Amino acid sequence: MSRFSDYLQATFEFSAPEAEEIIAAMKQPLGKSIRVNTRKIALEDFQTHAQEQGWELTPTDIPEVFLIDREDTSIALGNTLEHQAGWFYIQEVAAAHPPHLLREQIMKNEKWKVNNGGILLDMCAAPGGKTTQLADYFPDSLVIANEVNRTRTPQLFDNLDRMGYDNIAVVSCDGRFFQNFPEFFDAVLLDAPCSGEGTAFRDGAVIDHWHEKNIDRIAKLQKQLMETAETVVKPEGFLSYSTCTLNKEENEKVIQSLYSWEKAKVKEKQRNDKKTKIDNWELIIEDWIWQKNMHMLFSKRFWPHIEHTGGFFASIFQKKSPKTLFVKGEKKSEENKGDFVSENPQSRTSTAPFWRSYPILAAKGQQKLIVNPVTKGEREIVERFISKNLKTKLKPGFLFIIRDGVYFNQRNLGPLAQHFYFVHGGMRIGTIKNNSFTPTHHLLWCLTETSNIPQRQITREEFEWKVKNPEKWCVGRYGRGIVGIVPTE
Numbered sequence: 398m399s400r401f402s403d404y405l406q407a408t409f410e411f412s413a414p415e416a417e418e419i420i421a422a423m424k425q426p427l428g429k430s431i432r433v434n435t436r437k438i439a440l441e442d443f444q445t446h447a448q449e450q451g452w453e454l455t456p457t458d459i460p461e462v463f464l465i466d467r468e469d470t471s472i473a474l475g476n477t478l479e480h481q482a483g484w485f486y487i488q489e490v491a492a493a494h495p496p497h498l499l500r501e502q503i504m505k506n507e508k509w510k511v512n513n514g515g516i517l518l519d520m521c522a523a524p525g526g527k528t529t530q531l532a533d534y535f536p537d538s539l540v541i542a543n544e545v546n547r548t549r550t551p552q553l554f555d556n557l558d559r560m561g562y563d564n565i566a567v568v569s570c571d572g573r574f575f576q577n578f579p580e581f582f583d584a585v586l587l588d589a590p591c592s593g594e595g596t597a598f599r600d601g602a603v604i605d606h607w608h609e610k611n612i613d614r615i616a617k618l619q620k621q622l623m624e625t626a627e628t629v630v631k632p633e634g635f636l637s638y639s640t641c642t643l644n645k646e647e648n649e650k651v652i653q654s655l656y657s658w659e660k661a662k663v664k665e666k667q668r669n670d671k672k673t674k675i676d677n678w679e680l681i682i683e684d685w686i687w688q689k690n691m692h693m694l695f696s697k698r699f700w701p702h703i704e705h706t707g708g709f710f711a712s713i714f715q716k717k718s719p720k721t722l723f724v725k726g727e728k729k730s731e732e733n734k735g736d737f738v739s740e741n742p743q744s745r746t747s748t749a750p751f752w753r754s755y756p757i758l759a760a761k762g763q764q765k766l767i768v769n770p771v772t773k774g775e776r777e778i779v780e781r782f783i784s785k786n787l788k789t790k791l792k793p794g795f796l797f798i799i800r801d802g803v804y805f806n807q808r809n810l811g812p813l814a815q816h817f818y819f820v821h822g823g824m825r826i827g828t829i830k831n832n833s834f835t836p837t838h839h840l841l842w843c844l845t846e847t848s849n850i851p852q853r854q855i856t857r858e859e860f861e862w863k864v865k866n867p868e869k870w871c872v873g874r875y876g877r878g879i880v881g882i883v884p885t886e
């Protein structure tokens with residue numbers, strides 16, 4: 398009997414055999430699952446193509462997410478051309494739920510639909526599963542993806558480049574620094590750093606070391622990130638909070654910390670619906686606090702023995718108040734006081750809050766832009782390439798340069814770059830070196846008219862992308878799908 402088993406029994410009222418069943422399920426390896434990138438390939442085309450490759454796809458409750466089983470696994474799924482071309486993202490089914498649930502709730506909201514074209518924040522983004530999913534679901538909005546850990550940003554960039562969205566931009570800072578932007582975002586996705594018990598337990602040894610006290614520290618960070626998320630979301634805006642953990646400290650208690658101010662009466666009700674086998678936890682706020690009017694719209698814990706997924710928790714909120722009356726640093730309860738003080742030398746209530754020093758905040762006129770709009774000459778180089786080789790034009794949008802990389806974004810990041818320190822600018826369409834433009838295969842998705850461009854079938858090897866002074870460019874096809882712009886020979 399492990400400490401985690403005791404915890405499950407004491408906290409969720411499971412019997413000892415049930416707790417052991419959960420732990421056994423958590424130790425099982427998970428089947429592979431993928432999310433199809435419908436901006437690059439139609440779902441039906443992907444399904445037919447998969448069938449031709451001997452890939453068996455089993456649908457899930459998310460239309461574009463499938464369990465995948467392959468006859469021939471000599472090439473790792475991540476090395477297939479389909480993956481390299483960005484037709485799909487390898488993503489755990491439970492982990493694909495926060496953006497899906499967020500979309501469901503947002504779509505119910507007439508006002509938000511009208512107001513589409515907003516700005517979404519993915520506060521903890523790497524490796525980018527949910528960022529690319531948000532970009533896919535909200536094509537007219539800009540997704541600002543943030544990843545604090547610089548060792549994880551290369552993987553995020555790789556995934557963004559591979560998947561090829563023109564409505565993402567990346568910043569790299571501690572999520573808590575967004576406190577500087579109250580009520581700025583239409584929706585915030587907080588997929589919080591967590592103890593990871595929902596996935597880490599597959600390594601059986603991890604479970605033996607599980608201890609409630611080990612999660613205190615991460616829970617504290619989660620509360621601070623959650624408070625930030627609540628602050629930065631606009632009135633009527635949406636917030637998604639998720640973790641790949643099952644314990645209450647990193648889930649319900651983090652959510653409750655939003656409400657633990659003043660005299661709110663928070664009640665927890667757990668409904669364990671044996672019929673549908675869905676455990677649904679509800680937070681009932683009896684007495685709304687005027688400062689924090691976040692309404693929980695949905696929450697779900699993914700129990701591995703029931704859902705056959707990793708352990709996961711997802712919840713969606715909407716900020717209902719017309720205007721947040723919350724004033725930073727005021728009326729903080731005793732329980733919460735000191736949260737920031739202990740971890741940071743300058744407290745939130747000091748005259749120089751710690752986040753002020755962070756470089757995402759533009760000191761007027763001093764902001765060093767990492768994202769630079771292209772010069773007229775650079776734009777001409779790109780446009781000349783496109784008209785000469787592909788006989789078409791760029792879609793309406795904005796070009797940016799980061800080092801020698803050329804990025805296309807449907808949104809003008811220029812004004813936002815006054816506030817955010819962008820390190821990636823959207824769709825990486827090529828490079829400019831010595832006044833010459835070399836495209837990436839993504840260029841195809843930034844063109845107005847593509848039907849006249851010649852096409853040819855290519856092999857996986859050709860797609861290895863060793864481009865040497867190509868004469869002409871065309872649309873590369875592989876099976877039933879298009880992989881992008883490739884050299885003719």
Ligand SMILES: C[S@@+](CC[C@H](N)C(=O)[O-])C[C@H]1O[C@@H](n2cnc3c(N)ncnc32)[C@H](O)[C@@H]1O
Pocket residue numbers: 492520521522523524525526527528543544545546549570571572573588589590591618
């Ligand atoms: C669960 S992972 C995110 C997974 C990602 N959302 C996805 O779907 O691919 C949590 C991320 O939070 C980042 N992180 C840790 N501390 C953070 C902080 N203080 N602010 C923002 N992000 C943080 C970690 O580096 C990690 O990449």
